[in-house]
Amino acid sequence: MRIDKPDFTLTGPFTPAKDKPSGKDGNFMDTLKEAIDSVNHQAKESEQMAMDLSSGRAPSIHEAMIAMQKTDVMMRLMVTMTNKLIEGFNELKRLS
Amino acid sequence: MGDIFGKIIPEVTDHMTYRTYRQEVISSNIANVDTPGYKAREATFEKELDSRLKMTTTDPAHMRESPGRPLYRTVYDPYSRIGNDSNTVDIDREMMKMSQNQILYNASAEIVTRKFEALRNVIGGIR
Amino acid sequence: MDLFTAMDISASGLRAQRTRMNVISSNIANARTTRTPGGGPYQRRDVILRERSFEEALSSVDVQEIAVNTTPGERIYDPGNPDADGQGYVTMPNVNLMEEMVNMMNASRAFEANTLAVKSQKDMALKALQIGR
Numbered sequence: 125m126r127i128d129k130p131d132f133t134l135t136g137p138f139t140p141a142k143d144k145p146s147g148k149d150g151n152f153m154d155t156l157k158e159a160i161d162s163v164n165h166q167a168k169e170s171e172q173m174a175m176d177l178s179s180g181r182a183p184s185i186h187e188a189m190i191a192m193q194k195t196d197v198m199m200r201l202m203v204t205m206t207n208k209l210i211e212g213f214n215e216l217k218r219l220s
Numbered sequence: 221m222g223d224i225f226g227k228i229i230p231e232v233t234d235h236m237t238y239r240t241y242r243q244e245v246i247s248s249n250i251a252n253v254d255t256p257g258y259k260a261r262e263a264t265f266e267k268e269l270d271s272r273l274k275m276t277t278t279d280p281a282h283m284r285e286s287p288g289r290p291l292y293r294t295v296y297d298p299y300s301r302i303g304n305d306s307n308t309v310d311i312d313r314e315m316m317k318m319s320q321n322q323i324l325y326n327a328s329a330e331i332v333t334r335k336f337e338a339l340r341n342v343i344g345g346i347r
Numbered sequence: 348m349d350l351f352t353a354m355d356i357s358a359s360g361l362r363a364q365r366t367r368m369n370v371i372s373s374n375i376a377n378a379r380t381t382r383t384p385g386g387g388p389y390q391r392r393d394v395i396l397r398e399r400s401f402e403e404a405l406s407s408v409d410v411q412e413i414a415v416n417t418t419p420g421e422r423i424y425d426p427g428n429p430d431a432d433g434q435g436y437v438t439m440p441n442v443n444l445m446e447e448m449v450n451m452m453n454a455s456r457a458f459e460a461n462t463l464a465v466k467s468q469k470d471m472a473l474k475a476l477q478i479g480r
Binding site for chain 2: 349350352367396397404470471478
């Protein structure tokens with residue numbers, strides 16, 4: 125089994141400059157909403173898998189555990205991004 | 221946002237699913253070590269086919285595709301030999317396969333854990 | 348599609364081998380039994396195993412039947428024996444002790460292997476629960 129170097133490239137909804145025209149109003153808010161939705165979706169999915177495991181309904185242990193870890197990481201990312209956002213707004217307030 | 225996980229996590233998850241299934245197949249072989257007429261099976265992962273297994277899979281009579289698991293084929297183990305009662309299970313070989321399977325499953329679990337750890341370090345914690 | 352199925356499969360193996368060991372014990376214990384309630388000497392029991400297929404390539408194992416082996420045993424000249432017939436011959440049980448000992452060893456080994464399989468599955472499951480820890 126080859127073990128690749130860690131892949132930390134952030135792609136997808138978090139690089140709005142790539143796939144959306146720049147300077148469009150509300151663009152970043154849409155992106156943020158998409159991100160929140162996807163975290164929500166992941167959280168629901170992993171919760172379902174955890175419940176299936178716990179009740180013995182669909183006991184794929186590794187899939188449930190991996191899903192829970194994914195949720196954890198995505199939420200941490202969400203919190204970090206939100207904090208940065210707030211920092212950014214505060215910066216802007218100070219400057220204006 | 222799910223893209224931050226790259227290719228590794230989905231692939232290793234697949235590996236673990238395959239190893240789980242292979243454990244079931246090996247358990248079947250061990251349970252049927254004394255069943256007359258039982259032929260030993262092996263679960264193959266598309267990317268890991270060795271040349272001898274490849275030869276066996278081209279014979280449709282020997283191959284059973286598992287529904288819902290397109291990545292695996294279960295074949296009659298070509299390394300097994302005919303013994304009494306035309307049973308082909310070699311208990312020593314099955315024990316070896318099982319050890320190997322368990323170690324690789326555990327290795328995958330470890331790899332995925334380290335990967336998540338690395339991601340968490342990069343992203344930072346809950347503040 | 349999971350380790351619990353594997354455990355069920357191994358459990359069926361444990362049951363089958365345990366039955367074999369019990370039957371072999373009975374054969375060995377009665378290797379010299381020349382009189383049974385039904386009359387006549389003890390006849391060896393054979394355990395017939397059968398594959399039980401439940402998914403594409405997965406199978407557990409069943410005891411199909413515990414069959415009485417009707418092959419007549421050896422006739423030994425022993426006129427002093429209370430079970431001797433008119434000519435002084437006693438029909439012995441059709442149990443070959445050597446064969447039964449070998450069968451016992453095999454059954455014991457197979458039982459052990461199924462036990463190790465269960466250990467292995469449990470180890471894998473517990474390892475999976477550690478993911479992310």
